[in-house]
Amino acid sequence: MRRFTMTRAGDVDEALRATQSAPSQYCAGGTTLIDLMRQDVERPERVVAINRLPLTTIQSTADNGLVIGALATNSDVAHHPKVRSDYRLLSEAILSGATTQIRNMATTGGNLLQRTRCIYFRDPHSACNKRDPGSGCPAIDGFNRNLAVLGASEHCIATNPSDQNVALMALGATIEVRGVSSSRTIPIDQFFLLPGATPDIETSLEPGELIVAVTLPPMPGWRSHYLKLRDRQSYEFALASAAVAVRLDGSTIADARIALGGVGTIPWHAPQAQSALIGKAASREVFRKAADIALRDARPQSENGFKIELAKRCLVQALIEVTA
């Protein structure tokens, strides 16, 4: 860890102003940033502590959706009664990740910006196009078992490690953002950027912008589920995960939302797989067809080809469970 200065912001405007004068990082729960600073991967000159900003509220919207303050902890969200009843996949996703201690610190906004677990990114002595643009990607042909089969480029194959973000992607959440003199709403499928030739740019946030809330649409009559597969039972990032939500009309699928985790460079929305389900009677065959579509563009790396089949099985099983 390098020397840095820390300022604590009392309100959102103060936080936004504080980032203007020096290379800065916002720090909320610190569960990603502090790790990376200790690894010498992140080297901010200034850390702006935002963990006391009044952004912890979770409340229903006028249309019976839900707005979650950016600083609501992962634990508070996962155990919130309305999240548990109306957005079960989000509660399940959060609780499948990390540990109680980490979830008590980690925040909704921070989790949206969680960095990859690619070990080359996290080793400052290694080349990495995400950390050090143009230096190369040793993960290709290296240790890539846990990396992406969807959305990769020749410059980067790093996986987005979050569980929460997969659920938010399936839900079609929107991200409320503040800048110094502006505010805007970013639909989640425009928030995460594919690596392309610029893997160092991970989201559509502008420098200095601050996430203040996440809004979930109303989901009346939907059932949802998050299934996560990994080597051990607990405390491990997903090798493959599936966030699914369906609205059933009898045994017919009237509407569906699908996102995959652990396999994409970003939380992976699968709209074509959704379309393949809508109007069909729920069955293993229909689900398998949808899973084949969801993974149609998957490209294996040297070690992670098994994740294509694993993700398919994960999605099929999640759909079986949610429609049972």
Added chain:
Amino acid sequence: MSVGTPIDRIEGRLKVTGGADYASDRILDGMLYGVPVGSTIAAGRVLRVDAEAALAVPGVVAVFDHHSFGTLHSHSKSSLATGIVDEHRAPLSSDDVQYYGQYVALVIAHTLESATEGAALVRVTYAPGAVHNAPITPDEGERNVGSHRGDPDKAFAASAIKVDQTYRTPVETHNPIELHATVAWWEGDTVTLFETSQAVVNHQRVLAQMLGVSLDKVRVITRYLGSGFGGKLWPWPQSPLAAQAARKLGQPVKIVVTREQMFMNVGHRPQTVQRVRVSAEADGRLTSLQHDYTNHTNMLDDYDENCGEATTYFYSVPNLRLTSGLAKRNVGSPTSMRGPGAVPGLYATESALDELAVALNMDPLALRLRNVPQRDEGLDIPFTSCHVAECYELGAKKFGWEQRTAAVGSMRRDGMILGWGMAGCSWIAERLDCEVRVELSHDGARVFCATQDIGTGTYTMLAQIASDALNIPVRHITVSLGDTSLPPGPMSGGSMATASVIPPTIDACKDALRKRERAPAQDVVVGYGRSNRTFGNDSPEKSSHSFGAHFIEVTWQPEIARLRVRRVVSVIDGGTIINPKTARNQIEGAIVFGVGMALFEETRYDPQTAAPLNRNFADYVVTSNADHPAMDVTFLDYPDYDLNPLGARGVGEIGLAGVAPAITSAVYHATGVRVRDLPVSIEDLIS
């Protein structure tokens, strides 16, 4: 009688209330913090260490490299008498780099934060050399014949039923929760080291040589250890680094090895590749067994994993050959990890036995029972006490093995496929040199020995033994361990500490009682006891080992490629059990360790740089609490009086041996996939 009762650890309250002072808890007046800088190449030379930026960090006191650190002496040859170390070369003694992460500089500062920042700013220039990092092969290295009887080639060729397979185990990294640490300070010409050591007496011997001082000028203290698993048996470079820096600067120096450095600088279980050839008659009687293994070692040291430890005596077989070889690679030195040799070795031979059972169309339990040895056929001497057949039979009964159907995937429960597997296990039972002093007063007794409690219950066990010998309640006995100023005691390794301390503790107690009889009014009488080692005897009259058997159930859900270990029944023939509670804790911990070995643990090295890649707790997967199977542990409790007067053997390692092959045989039974390259991974099973 206290021996044989399951009392709580006598230091347990201190540990759970934070009162136990572990090495890295020590904070001394004027103490400085050291952070070593690791090499970012695996082979080559250090050309230049530029410390300018590091020295500019406020609080940084010094930056040492191989030019400025002064003379540390490399350790010439390891032996029990001279001290054992796996990395013989002293740190910062040359510009030569032989593994990734090797310490090439040391930053000393007033705070850990300043030292850490300084370490990140040290600029090292290298001349990289060729990296030796290729996968190892079974016939690599000069072959050493470890044991030979009969004509195994002829018997194997003549047999109709045989298995010839090669098994691999990966590098595993010890990951005790307590990080390795050293706090060193000098008073005049005497250095005291608060250490994370499983062997303070050995540590004293090695450090005296490396520092170039006499033995009486080095004191090593390990009051408590947050586990070691073999990784803390022998000194690692942070210890002489701290001692030498403290000597040069005239202030105490603390170095705590980071979790990341623990994957590079403090040993690991080496990768092994093992070819096993085994043949049998149609009735299952073994006709030959050949076990050829190679393990990797580092470029400068010759660490032999001893995979054949159990091979020569564990089966009755007339024709046998055991060979070994070493493969030199640019890695840090391997070292002992819980059950070194026998654990990876039995994974290979017990896996081959399971494959042989399939080839014979015979129950694997029946095959084991058919080949139980009546004596140690490797040394051609009798066992002191061997009840492995009873382990198999009792374990099978408790597990319900007779309900097993042999066909792959033929057993189900709750919609899941069941796999049932089993394997046997063994581990050496020996004693090391040990001296004990007992001070008997009118209100209790104190027991002193420079062995150490590495978390396994040695404090408690010594109190129990002394309690019985003195006829004093345990609560009136205090035990002092882990300090070289005490009478020299054994390492906590090889499951030998318990057996070693029993004779001198009983003798010291008897001695004190005799002196008490002669001086009934004296405040304190002092008794001494001493016993010599059995370990290392070239021509023993009897062979002493612990034995056991594991029966394991896995569940397999192909629809989500999920494999879990659900249930383990273990029966252990470990001699007299001094404390059933701490002993059960050892076996259960070993089973959990074995689940990790079978399913999760593997240190991966980059094929180009030879850097260990997954050097953190997110990417190096160990067994989590949620992965613990239900465990049913039984001790047979047959005393082994040839080993010591209580008939106790050690039980720290026996529980791990045999777990991995029992799991892989259960995996085969569930899935039809035979995994011969640990760990079993999802990609092995998904098709």
